[in-house]
Amino acid sequence: MDELIRHGFEARKDWSAYYTTAVESPARYHNRPDCEDGSKIAEKDLRAGTDGRQLCEKCRAAQRPPR
Numbered sequence: 719m720d721e722l723i724r725h726g727f728e729a730r731k732d733w734s735a736y737y738t739t740a741v742e743s744p745a746r747y748h749n750r751p752d753c754e755d756g757s758k759i760a761e762k763d764l765r766a767g768t769d770g771r772q773l774c775e776k777c778r779a780a781q782r783p784p785r
C-alpha cells in the first residue's frame with residue numbers, strides 16, 4: 719500500500735473526508751465510514767480529503783456521532 723491509499727483508508731475509518739478517483743457523476747466526497755456508496759470505493763481509488771467536491775447526500779443526511 720502506498721501512502722495515498724493508506725491515508726484514504728484511514729480517513730474513511732476515522733470519519734474524515736474521502737473520495738474516489740474513479741469516474742463518477744456527480745463527483746462527491748464522503749465522511750461516513752458506513753456510507754453505502756463510500757464503502758463501495760475500492761482501496762486503490764480511495765483518497766483522503768474533499769477534492770473540492772460536494773458532500774454525498776447519504777453522508778449529509780446522516781448524523782455524525784460525538785467523538
Ligand SMILES: [Zn+2]
Pocket residue numbers: 747748749750753754755756774775776777
Ligand atoms: Zn457518502
